[in-house]
Amino acid sequence: VSISSPVNPWPSPSDQRASRGPGRAQWSSDMARALPLGLLLPPCALSSPSSVSFPQLFPAAAPTNGRVLAASKLRSCSSSPPPAPRRPDVVVTREQGKNAKLITALGRHNIDCLEVPLVMHTQGPDSSRLPSLLREKKFDWIVVTSPEAGSVFLDAWMAAACPKVRLGVVGAGTASIFDKVSQSLEQSLDVAFSPSKATGKILASELPKFGTRACSVLYPASVKASHEIEEGLSARGFEVTRLNTYNTVPVNDVDQVVLRQAVSAPVVAVASPSAVRWIESILDALRAHDQPRKAMAC
Numbered sequence: 001v002s003i004s005s006p007v008n009p010w011p012s013p014s015d016q017r018a019s020r021g022p023g024r025a026q027w028s029s030d031m032a033r034a035l036p037l038g039l040l041l042p043p044c045a046l047s048s049p050s051s052v053s054f055p056q057l058f059p060a061a062a063p064t065n066g067r068v069l070a071a072s073k074l075r076s077c078s079s080s081p082p083p084a085p086r087r088p089d090v091v092v093t094r095e096q097g098k099n100a101k102l103i104t105a106l107g108r109h110n111i112d113c114l115e116v117p118l119v120m121h122t123q124g125p126d127s128s129r130l131p132s133l134l135r136e137k138k139f140d141w142i143v144v145t146s147p148e149a150g151s152v153f154l155d156a157w158m159a160a161a162c163p164k165v166r167l168g169v170v171g172a173g174t175a176s177i178f179d180k181v182s183q184s185l186e187q188s189l190d191v192a193f194s195p196s197k198a199t200g201k202i203l204a205s206e207l208p209k210f211g212t213r214a215c216s217v218l219y220p221a222s223v224k225a226s227h228e229i230e231e232g233l234s235a236r237g238f239e240v241t242r243l244n245t246y247n248t249v250p251v252n253d254v255d256q257v258v259l260r261q262a263v264s265a266p267v268v269a270v271a272s273p274s275a276v277r278w279i280e281s282i283l284d285a286l287r288a289h290d291q292p293r294k295a296m297a298c
Contacts, residue, residue, distance in 0.1 A: 119248050
C-alpha cells in the first residue's frame with residue numbers, strides 16, 4: 001500500500017518546543033490513533049476525494065473572534081475526550097448484508113463482530129449474454145462455484161423463463177443459494193452433483209460424463225476466477241463455455257467512525273481471494289510502520 005498524507009505528521013523542532021505543555025499528551029494520542037486509520041484505506045480510496053483522509057478524521061479548528069470553534073462546539077484544552085467505542089473481537093469483511101450468518105455464529109460464543117465490507121460485486125462483461133444463451137442452448141451441465149455466481153445465474157435463469165437445467169455445485173454453501181427457488185420451479189432446476197471436496201479442482205476431476213460423447217458445460221464465473229475448472233474439464237473431454245458474469249472489486253469508501261473501531265480489532269475474517277489480497281497489503285503497511293500485527297481468519 002502506498003501511503004501519502006496531505007499533512008506532515010511529524011512536528012518541526014519549534015513545534016516540538018511549543019508542544020511541551022499540557023496539550024502534548026493529547027497531540028501524541030491523536031496522532032497515534034490517526035496513523036493506522038489511513039493504512040486501512042484501500043488503494044483506490046487513497047486518491048479518492050470522497051474517501052476518508054487525515055484532515056477529515058481530525059478537522060482543523062477554525063478561529064472565531066479570538067476563540068477556537070471545534071466540532072461545532074467550544075471545548076477547553078483540558079476537557080476529557082469522549083469515551084472510545086468498545087473494541088470488536090473480529091472484523092467481518094464480506095460484501096454488505098452477507099455477514100449475518102457469521103456474525104450470529106460467532107455471537108453464540110460471545111465474540112463481538114464489526115461489519116466492514118471490503119469488497120463488492122459488479123456486473124461482468126458477459127452478464128447480458130447469460131439469459132439468451134440459456135434460452136437458445138441446452139447444456140449437459142451448468143457448473144456453479146460460488147454463492148454469488150449462483151445468485152447471478154438464478155437471475156438470468158428466471159429471465160430466460162426457467163429452462164430445465166442440471167447443476168453441478170462446488171459445495172453446500174453454493175447449493176444453499178438454490179433453496180430460494182419455489183417448489184413450482186424445482187423440477188426445472190436440478191442440483192445433481194457436488195464433489196467429494198469443495199474445490200474447483202476436485203469438481204473438474206469428478207463431474208460425471210454421459211456416455212462417450214463430449215458433454216457440454218456452461219460455466220458462469222467471476223472475472224477473477226482462475227482457469228482451473230475449464231482446463232480440468234477440457235482435459236477430460238468436456239466442451240466448456242465460460243461466461244464472466246460478475247466481478248469482485250474493493251469498496252471505494254469506508255465510514256471513518258467504522259474505521260476507528262476496525263483498526264483496534266485483533267482479528268480480520270475474509271471470505272474471498274480479493275479480500276485476502278486487499279488485507280495482505282494492509283498488513284504489510286502496518287508492519288512497515290511498526291503497528292501491531294493482525295490475525296487473518298479465512
